Amino acid sequence: MTIVDNRTSNLNLPLPAAVNKLSDDVARLIAALNGIDSSLASTIASLSGKANTSHGHSISDVSGLQSALDQKIGTGTNLPISQVTDLQAALDAKAPVNNANLTGAPTAAAASAGDNSTRIATTGWVRLQGYLTAVPDGAVVSAKIGDLAVTSAKLANSAVTAGKIANDGVSATAQIADGIVTPSKMNNGAAVSILGRSANSTGVRADIAAGANGGILSRLSNALGFNTLTAIFDAVFGANEGRVLRRGASAWEAAELSTGGMDLIGTLTTTSGTTHTLSSIAADYKEWLCVIEGVNLTSTAPLQVALSLDGSTFSAAKTISDSLAGLGGAGFRGALRIHRANIVTTARAFVANIAADPASDIGSTRAGLIATVSGAPNAIRFSGGTFNAGAIYIYGVK
DSSP, rough: OOOEEOTTTOOOEEEEOOTSSSHHHHHHHHHHHHHHHHHHHHHHHHTTTEEESSOOOOOOGGHHHHHHHSSSSTTTTOOOOSSSTTHHHHTTTTTOOOSSSOSOOOOOOOOOOOOOOSSOHHHHHHHHHTTOOOOOOTTTOOOSSOOOOOGGGGTTTTOOOOGSOOOSSOGGGGSSOOOOOOOOOOOOOOSSEEEOHHHHSSOOOOOEEESSTTTTEEEEETTTEEOHHHHHHHHHHHOOTEEOOOOOOOOEEEEOOSSOOOOEEEEEEEOOSEEEEEEEOOOOEEEEEEEEEEEEEESSSSEEEEEEEESSSOOOOOOEEEEOTOOOOEEEEEEEEEEOOTTSSSOOOEEEEOOGGGGSSGGGGOOOOOOOOOOOOOOOEEESSSSSEEEEEEEEEE
């Protein structure tokens, strides 16, 4: 029969079983009791060297305890600061209770908005009251300033600059009493300057300085500044060399003045035709001087002159004489001065009586406008008949 081998849970000692034979379990119980005896003997031997749960020791029973206690400070002992390592340096880094001069960014508890005590006023509390700790550029607007609140007595000299006033800062001139803003209350200006705005746009005013002597305050190229007479006249009347100013019918205007001598640019002499033309005259001649020297015509027509811008299309002819037919002798004499500068929109001719016989030459009744050609002509034509004698000399004046 198989023996059921039951065991204890801790020491694993044999236990009897109901199905086992008594003779088998007696032997197993004897083995269990021997195991218990051996375990108790070992426990008793171990406990014999242990102290009781409640017991006491003298200092001498503990090795080194007395020596360690001798190194300690007794209760109630007062030590000087020098006896504590780094204590003096730590105390020196602290602020004194009286008249403390705090550095860095110290903080404090913020008081309520309506606090009226001796507590510290933090920046947060100041802002709760509606005050400003600093005035950044553009921060003071009209809504923040009571009517007539800012008087001259409240402003330091030169304190109010353009950068301190927002665009809507002063909304009405009525807020500033007449005569309050004096020169001493304004910021300093640059040397030899006026205060204004040079650009052709709205914005902050600034100094407009006269950089050199002789400048005239004027507007050129849509900008205000100090400009020289040369720059002003060039902008208004043009930068052409040889111009002078003259008083026109309603305003001052520019007129050309010759800058060189006269060149003979053409001669019209005896010809079989009834028209006598000089074309392709150089554009750099500002004036033409036409000298008529002893001209006699075969026909009974008077001498006439016309101008052209292109050498082909001519203006209506201008009569400058009576009939020249059969004059004989010295013939017809006279001179035409034609101004042809681009600035003058109509070419004009002036006449001068230079003949010995006034009855036969250009008279004052023939003077006046030759043609209304808009621009600078480059050709001149004389007509009336075939030249029997004489010539017309055309000089150019630069």
